[in-house]
Amino acid sequence: IQMTQSPSSLSASVGDRISITCRASQGIGTDLNWYQQKPGRAPTVLIYGAFTLQSGVPSRFTGGGSGTDFTLTISNLQPEDFATYYCQQSHSFPRTFGQGTKVEIK
């Protein structure tokens, strides 16, 4: 299953609302996870099962979608949110990740 994220990068300001999309090449139900990775650090899970917020993750992160189209939205962007975001399907093997979306400060 191919996972395609868009955009590959974006520039935004603190306080902005941004959305990242992830499209699967075939239907995956809600078997979609979102991860955040900061430079030099390991990824951490933000959202699993398409829309469930991982414990400890701020509520400004929301996930949605099902089937082939998914969205990660960050409301009120904070300085610590500037990072790279990846989607990943857990519907079938081989597991696959999107190519990543780098969120930079405008």
Add this chain to the structure above:
Amino acid sequence: EVQVVESGGDLVRPGRSLRLSCRGSGFTFGDAGLSWVRQSPGKGLEWVGSISSKVYGETKEYAASVEGRFFLSRDDSQGIAYLQMSSLKTEDSAVYYCTREVILSRYLGSGNYYNANWLDPWGQGTLVTVSA
């Protein structure tokens, strides 16, 4: 604290072998599936393989890019998982992360379930460099 810690990364020549280890703590290791994900410098995340728990048959799955060269195993008595890598290529150079697979199945009623499977936590990664 639930955590996994990788070790074993090194500089190796093409064609040689290397074994990575992943030690888990803070959770029942034998009940968990484990995955390896790698990241080449400046690139994205690439899933390498997964090994399920004994309850799920200790099933192993591999990415096509490593099938036949990499082998997953686990020693639940020691709380360690291994990634044995052989016939290494320069394109195998990457930071290798070990991560636990979390599985959730929630009954919603009327015969419907909400299922989820995600990777958490991730180790700090171990660097493998394949170069002559």
